[in-house]
Amino acid sequence: MELDPKALELFREGYDKILAGLGQLGYKVDDENFADTAVRAAKGFHELVLGETCVRKEVTALLEKTFPAKYGEMVISKGNTAFGVCPHHLLPVVYRISVAYIPTRKVLGLSKMSRLVRLMARGPRLQEDLTHELAMILHEQLDSQGSAVYIEGVHMCMAARGVGAHEARLVTSAVRGVFLELATREEFIKLVTSASSGLL
Ligand SMILES: [Zn+2]
Structure with missing residues (x-):
């Protein structure tokens, strides 16, 4: 960009x-x-910190390239590493972002989901706002049945102040639509927080 x-x-x-x-x-x-x-x-x-307008434009273009949905099953993109800065200190934040949605008519390619989360992270954004914005995009702009976002962020501003690495990790999540139902939300959290299968 x-x-x-x-x-x-x-x-x-x-x-x-x-x-x-x-x-x-x-x-x-x-x-x-x-x-x-x-x-x-x-x-x-x-x-x-990419340009706000450039990011919005690319996100819109990205959401236009969808496939027709054949199944109404959960689509997950798990553990994407992304970077940004916090608005309070302008210090880097390293994110691990997992997102999911249940399609109605449109499916977004998996690489597009990774691209979307990486793009949206690259700004002076509060992690809480990033979490909600991603959930909103994957629900409203993708016309899905619902969406869920789970983010772990390691904030340099906290790490640098001598707080231990564990405490410097901030966890946020947001759900929309059908994910508001407890069972669906729990299935998502279980899937994104479980250790990877060891593939790659
Ligand atoms: Zn900060």
Whole structure:
């Protein structure tokens, strides 16, 4: 996905200030290891925070490529690794995202489901909001019978504050439609939290 040149420039200016701050702390930021660091850091940050409009456009395009549904069974995409940043600290968050839906008429290809969750994660979003937005998209925009989302996020802001790795993990989930029924919701949670079968 395209990076916005104006945003890149603003991020670079910000990283120049961060480097000046590091210099203030006594680090040798004129050392060759820091040459072009602001440019690289700006690009790295932009890759975690894609343009809101670009993401929406791609998500819409992605949801248009569906197959006719033959079965009304649960479709699950489990344990997708995705990246983003938290809006409170702008520090990276690593997500493991599982999503499911029960189709009415349309089925989304599995690779499209992975792409969808990875795209939506790449912004300064609250994990709670990401969870609900994904559930909404897979229910309303896909016209499904219902959807469910389960996300584990490892937040650098929590990990970096000296909280143990376990406590730095935030778990959120959301359900819509038929998944509101307890049995369906439990089946989903059981499927996404069980250890993988060892395939690959
Ligand atoms: Zn944070």
